[in-house]
Amino acid sequence: MTVSNGTLIKIAAWGGVILSTTGFILQNSLVHRVRGFDYYKTALKKLRQHPGAVHYLGEPIKDRGFKLSDTENNCSDGRNARFSIPVSGPKDRGTYYFWAVRENDEWTLTRAELELKSKPDARLIIHQ
CATH class of the missing domain: 3.10.450.320 (Mitochondrial import inner membrane translocase subunit Tim21)
Structure with missing residues (x-):
């Protein structure tokens, strides 16, 4: 079973969005935590x-x-x-x-x- 290039691009794009969003959320939560020190x-x-x-x-x-x-x-x-x-x-x-x-x-x-x-x-x- 082969996967089309279009499907691979969509998977990569969604993976990038999820990874970026997770990084942004983690960064903001750590900054918020430091602000409480x-x-x-x-x-x-x-x-x-x-x-x-x-x-x-x-x-x-x-x-x-x-x-x-x-x-x-x-x-x-x-x-x-x-x-x-x-x-x-x-x-x-x-x-x-x-x-x-x-x-x-x-x-x-x-x-x-x-x-x-x-x-x-x-x-x-x-x-x-």
């Missing part, structure tokens, strides 16, 4: 309360989806975390970089910086 919430709270960030970005400051596949900038091993998060407000947008350390079951933000699209050669220190 203490270090992430603390870092975003610091950004939203920083007068300089509010001045340049405007309110409300929103975090946008980040890529977990970018393991150079977005990773956590249970003791150390570092992330590069796209953020935006009504006035501007940029990238929020933060680093955190876990000591005695508590996460501490060690550094946070905001790089604006309108000023790519400078970073605003949010926490040091």
